[in-house]
Amino acid sequence: MPDGSGDKRPRSQQIAAELREAIEDGTHPPGSRLPSQRELALQYSVARNTVDEALKTLSRQGLITSEWGRGVFVREKKVLIRLGSDRYSPKYREMGLSPFLLECAKQGKSGRFEVLSIERVRPNPELAEQLKVSVKSKSVLRRENVFYADSDPVYRVTTWIPWSIAQGTGLLEENVPHPFGIHGIFEDKGHVMSRINDDISARMPTPEETDYLKLPPGVPVIEVLHTSLDQDGEPYEVTRFVMRADMNGLHYNAPVE
Amino acid sequence: MPDGSGDKRPRSQQIAAELREAIEDGTHPPGSRLPSQRELALQYSVARNTVDEALKTLSRQGLITSEWGRGVFVREKKVLIRLGSDRYSPKYREMGLSPFLLECAKQGKSGRFEVLSIERVRPNPELAEQLKVSVKSKSVLRRENVFYADSDPVYRVTTWIPWSIAQGTGLLEENVPHPFGIHGIFEDKGHVMSRINDDISARMPTPEETDYLKLPPGVPVIEVLHTSLDQDGEPYEVTRFVMRADMNGLHYNAPVE
DNA sequence: GAGTGGTCTAGACCACCTA
DNA sequence: AGGTGGTCTAGACCACTCC
Numbered sequence: 373m374p375d376g377s378g379d380k381r382p383r384s385q386q387i388a389a390e391l392r393e394a395i396e397d398g399t400h401p402p403g404s405r406l407p408s409q410r411e412l413a414l415q416y417s418v419a420r421n422t423v424d425e426a427l428k429t430l431s432r433q434g435l436i437t438s439e440w441g442r443g444v445f446v447r448e449k450k451v452l453i454r455l456g457s458d459r460y461s462p463k464y465r466e467m468g469l470s471p472f473l474l475e476c477a478k479q480g481k482s483g484r485f486e487v488l489s490i491e492r493v494r495p496n497p498e499l500a501e502q503l504k505v506s507v508k509s510k511s512v513l514r515r516e517n518v519f520y521a522d523s524d525p526v527y528r529v530t531t532w533i534p535w536s537i538a539q540g541t542g543l544l545e546e547n548v549p550h551p552f553g554i555h556g557i558f559e560d561k562g563h564v565m566s567r568i569n570d571d572i573s574a575r576m577p578t579p580e581e582t583d584y585l586k587l588p589p590g591v592p593v594i595e596v597l598h599t600s601l602d603q604d605g606e607p608y609e610v611t612r613f614v615m616r617a618d619m620n621g622l623h624y625n626a627p628v629e
Numbered sequence: 630m631p632d633g634s635g636d637k638r639p640r641s642q643q644i645a646a647e648l649r650e651a652i653e654d655g656t657h658p659p660g661s662r663l664p665s666q667r668e669l670a671l672q673y674s675v676a677r678n679t680v681d682e683a684l685k686t687l688s689r690q691g692l693i694t695s696e697w698g699r700g701v702f703v704r705e706k707k708v709l710i711r712l713g714s715d716r717y718s719p720k721y722r723e724m725g726l727s728p729f730l731l732e733c734a735k736q737g738k739s740g741r742f743e744v745l746s747i748e749r750v751r752p753n754p755e756l757a758e759q760l761k762v763s764v765k766s767k768s769v770l771r772r773e774n775v776f777y778a779d780s781d782p783v784y785r786v787t788t789w790i791p792w793s794i795a796q797g798t799g800l801l802e803e804n805v806p807h808p809f810g811i812h813g814i815f816e817d818k819g820h821v822m823s824r825i826n827d828d829i830s831a832r833m834p835t836p837e838e839t840d841y842l843k844l845p846p847g848v849p850v851i852e853v854l855h856t857s858l859d860q861d862g863e864p865y866e867v868t869r870f871v872m873r874a875d876m877n878g879l880h881y882n883a884p885v886e
Numbered sequence: 887g888a889g890t891g892g893t894c895t896a897g898a899c900c901a902c903c904t905a
Numbered sequence: 906a907g908g909t910g911g912t913c914t915a916g917a918c919c920a921c922t923c924c
Contacts (some may be wrong), residue, residue: 382912389836408890419914424892432689433833441921455826460885568887570881571711574831574851574874576690579646592849592874594831617831617849624827625881629718639893665909677893681911698902698909 382578384425387416395435395446406436408557430588434618440614450619457624460600465556471505472519472527474515481521485529487546488516489612491537502599503607513538525585528614537561537608540595558609563602570624571597574617585616602615641682644673648683652703654691662700663693689847689874695794712870714881717822717857722813729776729784738778742786744803745773749792760864762791771797775841782842785871794865795820796825812857820859827881828854831874842873849874873878 381389394400406412409427413420425445430436437443458464459471469477476483492510500507512532519527529553533543541557555565577585577593585593594612630789640645651657663669666684670677687693694781695701715721716728718777728733749767757764769789776784786813790800798814812822834850843849853870 384912388906410890420911421893421915425912429893439922440892443922449754457881458886462885535901565885567884570879572829572851572879572881573877574849576847576849590833591795591835592831594829599902602916620830622827623830624714624829624881624883625824626714626881627824628719628822629715631897664893667909676897678896678912679894682893684910695910698904700909701902753908 383418384422385429386417387423387427388410391430392433392435395430400446402446402448404446406446408443412593416476426458428589431588433587435588437588453521453619454621454623454624455596455615457568457570457626459556460498460568473579476521479521483519488544490515490544490546495532499532499610502610503532503534505536510594511535515543524619526615526619528581528584529611531609531611533609537563557602558602563606563608563610565599565600566603567601567605569599569601569607572622577614581614585614587616594620596621596622634825640673640675640681644669644675644683645686646681648687649692652687657703659703659705661703663703665700665855685846688845691845691847694845710752710778710876711878711880712853712872712877714825714883715826717812717825731765733778736778740776740778742776745775747801747803752789754790759867760789760791762793768792770800772800783872783876785838785841786865786868788866788868790866794820815859820857820863820865822857823860824858824862826858826864829879834871834873840870842871844873845876849876851879853879 391406392398400406406427407415409420409423412426416423428434428437431438436444436449437447453472456471464470464474468490471548473483491514493512493514494510495503495505495507495512497507498514503512504581505511511534513535515531515533517527517529518525518532519529519613538544541561543554543557558565572594574592574594577587577591581587581593587593594617596611596615598613599607600609600611602608610620645755648657657663664672666677666680669680669683673680673714680765684693684695688695692703692704694704705725707765710729710732720777721727730740747769750761750769750771752760752764752769754768756769760767760769768791770792772788772790774784774786774788775782776786794815795801798818800811800814815822829851829852831849834844834848838844838850844850851870851872851874852871854869855868856864856868857868859865
């Protein structure tokens, strides 16, 4: 379109839109390099700053990634892992595999997790209420993990367990295949998972999460606050999952009650 | 902290972090105005551009909003509406209310929806497979709606129904209280909802969605692709919800099977 | 060394708000 | 009129990559 048009958007956003179009119609296929900022500035007759702003917009929208000293590239589509509502189904435990590991194997990746910390802590008020424990003492065990597919971090997982349940179990050890594999331990303690209660939200990551999950700019996270309820409807475990939204999704298949 | 520190982050990001802290510790309470960009530039001894970059970062993270010619303000916390897994529960139909309208009433807002279009269309391949209809003809009815709480758009909703079911019903009319209220019509046609199947993802909005939902910058959207299954496990309706992530969440309470 | 993206500066003009 | 945020320019320095 000619320059004299009545487009009221900032020039940088017009350029972003034009580049977006060029990417979507295949002019710049996934993986290809865009012209350099200096070239683009010449092409569009603007300062390099303006081009930079346009590219940042696209980067935030997840269309491109820029690499230091190399150039700006059109992003490849990411593989999507869907964490299902059946992720706690007994069938996985019988197979000795978690859905996460299954999915990794399917994609030829090796799944693993790292334990960041295992600690006995005081719960915050909401958590104390959710788990029906005292807010005044170190009444819960907290485990923090990061899950990897090959070397890419995928989930940041924090689990809280009432100390009365965790006490004297293997949950204080590092190499419990957590969290999908710990439910055997709960069953020994008389808690069979019969319902799940999940609160789901999405947001931009905190700077800390950006670090942990090696998030590129413009990628939101999905946060799931999961509570396990036993045969008596009593909660006995709360887990928070934080996952990058561009590589993950959720799936719920449930009866209407 | 002193300037001579070894902090390797860009100055703009350091400033963003400091402001973030000041907001979180209550130095700048919700609703208050921050110092102007020119003042901040003086305080931090940087160019105004650099302050602007810092503020944009916080804006993208949803902490602040800037208002033309007025100033930059700390954002108030948004009310969260949680769309539950029970949103299709028969109890709501008996009450003649949808969970959305209930939630609006609870918050003293008036909920309403607008019909954008009602059209008989050809499904795309995935949709055709999901609904088990022909991909070669105009085999589905598509309804597009926007939901409002007062004058704020909350959901963008698109529903697809096989033409064989929609035919001859009130679904072609505008004033069916869609989508939570249409299930009575399906029951008349012999489809009682017995399971739901939801795929959930999150992402940054498209420019079009930014318009429809009046999204501030940096707010992601949650997308739910919902399928209703009848008593025979047959799908008979697919609905896509797109909602702003800063005002909405999802809730699933389901048995482990 | 030449090219790249990342950032910052100093100054400018605009549109908008409050007065 | 004078303040505010939004944007752009032209030029600069840096750290990185590729050859």
